Amino acid sequence: MADRMTIHLKIWRQEGPDAPGRFERYTVEDANSHMSFLELLDVLNEQLIREGTDPVEFDHDCREGICGSCGVVIDGIAHGPQRRTSACQLHMRHYADGDTIVVEPWRAKAFPIVRDLVVDRAAMDRIVEAGGYVSVDTGGAPDANAIPVPKVSSDEAFDYAACIGCGACIAACPNSSASLFTGAKIAHLAALPQGHPERARRVVRMVEKMEAEGFGDCSNHAECEAVCPKGISISAIATMRREYMKAAFAGQDV
Amino acid sequence: MILDSKVPAGPLQEKWDNYKNSVALVNPANKRKYTVLVVGTGLAGGSAAASLAELGYNVKSFCIQDSARRAHSIAAQGGINAAKNYPNDGDTVWRLFYDTIKGGDYRAREANVYRLAQISNSIIDQCVAQGVPFAREYGGLLDNRSFGGAQVSRTFYSRGQTGQQLLLGAYQAMARQIDAGKIEMMPRREMLDLVVVDGRARGIITRNLVTGELERHVGDAVLLSTGGYGNVYYLSTNAKNSNVTAAWRCHKRGAHFANPCFTQIHPTCIPVSGDYQSKLTLMSESLRNDGRVWVPKETGDPRPPSEIPEDERDYYLERRYPSFGNLVPRDVASRAAKAVTDQGRGVGETGLAVYLDFRDAINRLGKNVIEERYGNLFEMYERITGEDPYQVPMSIFPAVHYTMGGLWVDYELMSNILGLFVLGEANFSDHGANRLGASALMQGLADGYFVIPYTLGGYLAGMDAGDTDTNTAEFAQAEDESRARIDKLLSVQGDKTVTEFHRELGRLVWDHVGMSRTKEGLQGVLSEIQRLREEFWENVRIPGTPDTFNKNLEFAGRVADFMELAELMALDAIDRDESCGAHFREEYQSPEGEALRNDDDYAYVASWEYTGEVSKPKLHKEELEFENVKLTTRSYK
Ligand SMILES: Cc1cc2nc3c(=O)[nH]c(=O)nc-3n(C[C@H](O)[C@H](O)[C@H](O)COP(=O)(O)OP(=O)(O)OC[C@H]3O[C@@H](n4cnc5c(N)ncnc54)[C@H](O)[C@@H]3O)c2cc1C
Ligand code: FES
Numbered sequence: 001m002a003d004r005m006t007i008h009l010k011i012w013r014q015e016g017p018d019a020p021g022r023f024e025r026y027t028v029e030d031a032n033s034h035m036s037f038l039e040l041l042d043v044l045n046e047q048l049i050r051e052g053t054d055p056v057e058f059d060h061d062c063r064e065g066i067c068g069s070c071g072v073v074i075d076g077i078a079h080g081p082q083r084r085t086s087a088c089q090l091h092m093r094h095y096a097d098g099d100t101i102v103v104e105p106w107r108a109k110a111f112p113i114v115r116d117l118v119v120d121r122a123a124m125d126r127i128v129e130a131g132g133y134v135s136v137d138t139g140g141a142p143d144a145n146a147i148p149v150p151k152v153s154s155d156e157a158f159d160y161a162a163c164i165g166c167g168a169c170i171a172a173c174p175n176s177s178a179s180l181f182t183g184a185k186i187a188h189l190a191a192l193p194q195g196h197p198e199r200a201r202r203v204v205r206m207v208e209k210m211e212a213e214g215f216g217d218c219s220n221h222a223e224c225e226a227v228c229p230k231g232i233s234i235s236a237i238a239t240m241r242r243e244y245m246k247a248a249f250a251g252q253d254v
Numbered sequence: 255m256i257l258d259s260k261v262p263a264g265p266l267q268e269k270w271d272n273y274k275n276s277v278a279l280v281n282p283a284n285k286r287k288y289t290v291l292v293v294g295t296g297l298a299g300g301s302a303a304a305s306l307a308e309l310g311y312n313v314k315s316f317c318i319q320d321s322a323r324r325a326h327s328i329a330a331q332g333g334i335n336a337a338k339n340y341p342n343d344g345d346t347v348w349r350l351f352y353d354t355i356k357g358g359d360y361r362a363r364e365a366n367v368y369r370l371a372q373i374s375n376s377i378i379d380q381c382v383a384q385g386v387p388f389a390r391e392y393g394g395l396l397d398n399r400s401f402g403g404a405q406v407s408r409t410f411y412s413r414g415q416t417g418q419q420l421l422l423g424a425y426q427a428m429a430r431q432i433d434a435g436k437i438e439m440m441p442r443r444e445m446l447d448l449v450v451v452d453g454r455a456r457g458i459i460t461r462n463l464v465t466g467e468l469e470r471h472v473g474d475a476v477l478l479s480t481g482g483y484g485n486v487y488y489l490s491t492n493a494k495n496s497n498v499t500a501a502w503r504c505h506k507r508g509a510h511f512a513n514p515c516f517t518q519i520h521p522t523c524i525p526v527s528g529d530y531q532s533k534l535t536l537m538s539e540s541l542r543n544d545g546r547v548w549v550p551k552e553t554g555d556p557r558p559p560s561e562i563p564e565d566e567r568d569y570y571l572e573r574r575y576p577s578f579g580n581l582v583p584r585d586v587a588s589r590a591a592k593a594v595t596d597q598g599r600g601v602g603e604t605g606l607a608v609y610l611d612f613r614d615a616i617n618r619l620g621k622n623v624i625e626e627r628y629g630n631l632f633e634m635y636e637r638i639t640g641e642d643p644y645q646v647p648m649s650i651f652p653a654v655h656y657t658m659g660g661l662w663v664d665y666e667l668m669s670n671i672l673g674l675f676v677l678g679e680a681n682f683s684d685h686g687a688n689r690l691g692a693s694a695l696m697q698g699l700a701d702g703y704f705v706i707p708y709t710l711g712g713y714l715a716g717m718d719a720g721d722t723d724t725n726t727a728e729f730a731q732a733e734d735e736s737r738a739r740i741d742k743l744l745s746v747q748g749d750k751t752v753t754e755f756h757r758e759l760g761r762l763v764w765d766h767v768g769m770s771r772t773k774e775g776l777q778g779v780l781s782e783i784q785r786l787r788e789e790f791w792e793n794v795r796i797p798g799t800p801d802t803f804n805k806n807l808e809f810a811g812r813v814a815d816f817m818e819l820a821e822l823m824a825l826d827a828i829d830r831d832e833s834c835g836a837h838f839r840e841e842y843q844s845p846e847g848e849a850l851r852n853d854d855d856y857a858y859v860a861s862w863e864y865t866g867e868v869s870k871p872k873l874h875k876e877e878l879e880f881e882n883v884k885l886t887t888r889s890y891k
Contacts, residue, residue, distance in 0.1 A: 002528060016802070034527045036638075042532055042753070049751050049797050049806065057803055059320060061493040063533050064634065066418055067324040082637075089637045114464055115803040122441070125321050129433040133426035134385045138305040138703045141376070141383035145340060148394025158387040158412060161419060165323055194385045 002034040005097040009044065011056055012104040017112045017120075023102075037080065037090040038063060038070060041103075058117040065089040065229060068164035071171070072117045073104040078168035078227040086166060086229035106171035110178070110214045121167050123213040124181060130209035131202035132185040134194050153191045160188035162230045169224035169232075175216030180224040182210050183236035186243055200247035207244055257510070257861055257876045260664040261365040266882045270369045273665070277708055278715035285310035287719035290710065291458055291473035293445045293500055295322035297330075297417070297695055298678025299479030300424030301702025307431035309707060314471060315428065316443045316460060318495045318808075323425040326481050326493040327698065330417020331631065332538035333399065333409035334695040336374035341398050345406040347371045352883060354693060357403040357583050358658070358686020359835035359851060360885050361513070361859070363878060365665060366683050370693075373700040378410055380703055384423040388412055399627075400543050401691035403583040403890075409692045414538055414631040420695055424702070443469070444808060445500040446736040448476065448507045448674065451728045455674035459732045461740075463808065466801035468733050470724035474714060475673045477706065478504060479698075482657035482679035484517065486816040486823070487768070488760025490654035491523060491536040497812040498819050501661050501680050509669040510662035510861040510874065512682035514819065515827035518689055518836050519769050520655035521547075521587035522648075524638055525607040534653040535638055537610070538631055539691040542580040544615035544624065545648070547571050547587070549608050553598035559609055559647050570594055578890040585688045585836045585849075586890060588652035592769050593847060595651075602649045611647035652769060656694060658685040658836065659826075662861045662876075666709035667701060675710065677701040682859065687835025740800050743810050748793030752810045755790050759817055762786070767823050770838045776828045780821060784869065787817040818868045825862075829873060832856045853885050 007028050014021030028044050035043070038060055045055035061069040065086040072087050074080035080090045095101070103117065111119040161184075169180035186203050189195030195202075218237055225234040262273040280288070288311050292303040295317040303315045317325060339345040351371040355362055378396070382388065388410050389397040398407040412419040431437040442463040449457035455476040460469045483498035484490040505511045522537045548569045550562055570590055572579045582590075591608050594600065601607050616624055621644060625632070632643050639649070660682040667675045667683070678698040685693065766779035790813070798804040833842040833849035834856070842850040859876040 032528065032530070035530055036532075039530050039532050043530055045806075046751055046753060049795060052797075054797050055806060057805055061319060061324055061495050062326070062329045063494060064329055064535055065637075066415065067319070067326075067328045067493060068321075069319060069324050084633075085637060089634070091637065091640070093640055118803060121320055125323070125429070125439075125441075128426060129429040131433075133430045134383065135430060136380070136383040136427075137308045138301075138380055138427075138707070139376075141379040144338070144375075144378045144382040144388075145395050147382075149390060150394050151390045151392050154387050154390045154394075157385070158419070161385075161387050161412075161422065162415065164328075164418075165321065188387070189385050192385050192387065194383055 002032040005031045005033060005092065005095070007031045007040060007092070007095065008100040010100060010102045013056070013116055014113050016115060021113070031092055033093040035092045036063065036088060037074070037092065038088050040092060056117065057115045060088060063088040066164055068166035071106055071166045071168055073106065073171060075102050078106070078172045079229055084229055084231045086164070106167055108170050108176035110176065111167065111170070123215070124165055124167060124178065126213060127178060127182055127206055127209050128185060131198070131205040134189065135198060147193050149192060157188050157191035160184040160191070160232060160236055163232055164230055166229065168227045168229065170215065172223040172227040173216070174221055174223065175219060177218045178210050178215040179218035179237045179240065180228065180232060180234060182206050183240035184232050187236040187239040190239060190243055199243060200250055203240060203243040204247050207240070257662065257670065257874055258664060259363060259876060260666055261363065262665065266364060266368050269365050270372055274708055277712040280711045280715050282310055284719070286312060288312065288714050289314065289473040289720065290475050290477060291471055292316070292477045292479060293458065294325065294479035294481060294678070295425070295428070296325035296327035296479060296481055296678060297421055297424060297698035298702045299477065300325065300421060300428055301699050302477055302479060302677055302706045303437055304424060304427035304431055305703050305707050306710065307436035313431070313437045314440065314473065315437055316440045316445060318442070318444050318463065320441050322428055322439060322441060323422060325421060326496050327421045328418050329493060330695055331414045331536060332401065332540035333411035333416045333692040334377070334420065335401065335408050335692040336378045336410060336696065337371055337408060338375050338378060340396060341407045343406045345408050349406065350374060350408065353404045354684070354690055355686065355883055356888060357690035358688050359849070359888055360686065360853070360857065360880065361834055361878065362684055362686035364880060364882055369705070370684050370697055370700050373704045374696050376704060377696060377699045381420055381423050384427060386412065386419045386423045399540055400581060402539055402542065402581045402587070403690040409540070411540065414540070414628055417695060420699065445480070446503060446811070447732040448504045449728050449732045450507055450671060451722055451726060454672045456722050457724065457729060459736050461736070464803050466804065468736055470729045470733060472722060472724045474717060474719055475675060475710060477675045477677060478661065478680050479677040479702070480680045482660070483816070483819060484654045484657050486759070486820055487654040487764050488756045489526065489531060489534050491520060491534050494533060497815070499812050499815045502815040502819055504661060504669070504671070504674060506864050507671065508864070509671050509674060510863055511659070511822060512662035512859050512861045513659040513826065514823045514862065515767060515830065515837055516658035516687050516835065517654060517823070518584060518656040518658060519588045519652045520584055521591055521652050522610060522650045523653035524635065525602060525604065525649055525651040535634065536655065537635060537648060537650055539584070541610060541628060541631065544627070545580065545610040545612050546614060547580055547608055547610055549594045549599040549601060559611070568594070568599070575890045582890045583688060583690060585838070588769055589838060589847070591652055607649040607651045609647035610650045612643060613647070616644065654764070656689055658682065658687060658689055662859070666712065667705055668709070668713065673713065675706060677706060687837055739811070740807065743794070743807065743814070744796055744800060746791065746794050746796070748795050750793050751795055752806055752813050755786065755794060756813045756816070759783070759786055759813070759820060763820050763823065767820070767827055770840055771827050772840045773828060776824050780824050783817065783820050783824065790814065790817060821868055822862060822871055825871065826860055829860060830856055851887070
């Protein structure tokens, strides 16, 4: 059965990228234990609209942990306290009646704030644009079974490809490094024969783009892996470094 | 007006080849002179944008989300069909065609469906080449599983995240073209209107969702790939931003809306748990490969499932449909669930749920095999419900999932407005009255990768490139109308929120235009929808201003359109005096409760024209001709 609960919220409000931000306090009295965390914010927003206050803006879409839209820092942790769980999949049964929850946007130099909890993550798309693909035009592909791929390689590729691009890894990193995100794409494509022809160019271009966008260096804090809702392993970062070294030795330049 | 489907001549098997052999081509050097506006970056829009840019066209892409990668297609779970016949279990292009047209209860165009089946294999080849990590066997070859409505295994999958992997493939192909300067990507934009100049679609008006600015975009053709309208029901498995707005505004500019009442209710979703509920979560159909659906034989049985012995369980799908069992098509499975809960044999707190039980599969195959196949789905179920499906059966119930209806298109995927093409779930084309599992991903990618590159060329070949700009009166008028509408929405300042209206609308549509319909109920709901719509424009309260990021304002515009669409859905359902596929009219059923189709009078596509008044649309009929399949009563027994 669902239990009714009262939840106090301390939420970051900011009208635009250059506006000053501040925490505001709110109370939701008719929360319940079956709700998701975003549904709690929905209930709060309905309350705010009725009171004539602007609702709290946050990004969301699938509410199933797969689109990567949602992403807020909850009590100091990207996506909140449940491991391997995105904010939309966090449920209120993990909280107690009377709890106070602090909610903030992703904070990183490369993620300007759009409004309240919404940030601009376009820099992540630009990293992919630098080389996170296989260059095959539509139409010329050989039969799908022409190149057997060992199941272990294919499973490994999938584990990295499962990244939802939410940006939690970057938000959690003390250096705001995008290494887990970038490494995951490199490791996905490096595990498959289809990714091999471009592997050197890919890693060099993506790593350079990551730096140019203002993301920091990785110094092995592993905070990224801890908050990743898909449990992407930091071995992706090791793969990225290895691929980069190999490319450098091979004299790849772009 | 006569709707010309433009189906090419010749035997079914040769139509697409005949078409390709004779369609006009745009020479490579000329392609770069044309600009194509692609609205939507899901499987349909993403694959179209990438493929057209590869060919040399200039593409401008738009989506609502902050990144193209977040389109609703990302959430598709179970898989994608193709007639590869890798398992050697008897599949052919013909069978995939036949299953799809039969699954759609003979309300789709033969030629379109056949082409879809023909193209299916190339999609898998393309995706593998892009690095999509499909499931594989130990020998390194691709693995398949079964979906409803088929007796072969033809579904390719990436665990329970097939849509994600396919969409990332298309997104990455787009990324490559963005890097090459061939696609200009415009995220966080919402298309608010279509601009028609001299009878041709030549542009769109978008709202920049960050700054609120209205923008004009001109092109030589417009491709609408904006997805389905399931969110008219408020609660559905669709992502929160899924909407009908782009399609509806095109409808109001003259594009026909076809078969709007064909909406799919998916049998296996996590049941509703409370009023605050914002959406429903699908549990993929693939689970019915190994899960068994049952309810207690007794009404109101209070015992937990584990205490109900085998002979007191009713595996009602296996009992009623022995040859397809748990893998009957969705409409059949959903209605069967409704039947047992109507009898009072539903389970859980509300009685509106049935069990999907993996006990036998876990005993037979071991927990690790089940985990490998469905791990992420089981995890998702546990997160949401707090119950462990490895230990207790899942509780599931039908929910709105997909819309077969959409803008009318011909064989070339062009609407009745010249130059407006419609791809993916946004069109009505391939699934008739019911879509089979794993065929939406197939259709979206077929449309984008392999159909539009040919048919768009055929259209553009006869046109001068870039002969208009955004300074015309048509652009100005469309922009002014969009602005006036936003101002009107914000000026109401009433007492009820957008969500309250949406929820109320959803309840009306679900109750009367949902899993089962009656003439009386449909006629009654018309006036209720009209009343709600009037109340909306007098009493909605939207916070904030037009010139900032304002999600409530975005949603308000979409809900306003849903309220108009809802009426058209009801009118369409009233017109169709038969039961077919997902459209179940209680007046037309067999003594066993199966749908009774009426092919003599209703083997047509209902294509609705906007007349200037929402309540008085005009019906046009495209008669469906079946030259290759015999119309039989669909039986899965
Ligand atoms: C939970 C779930 C699971 C599913 N699983 C499967 C499956 O296993 N197999 C299968 O075959 N099918 C499945 N489906 C169905 C399938 O996912 C969809 O039908 C398909 O992905 C739709 O793709 P699309 O490209 O047509 O549209 P979408 O993916 O919905 O994309 C729509 C795009 O249009 C944009 N857009 C919309 N409106 C506007 C506007 N006004 N202005 C600008 N941009 C706009 C959006 O931003 C988005 O980019 C599933 C559906 C759901 C809900
Ligand atoms: S809303 Fe899609 S991942 Fe949370």
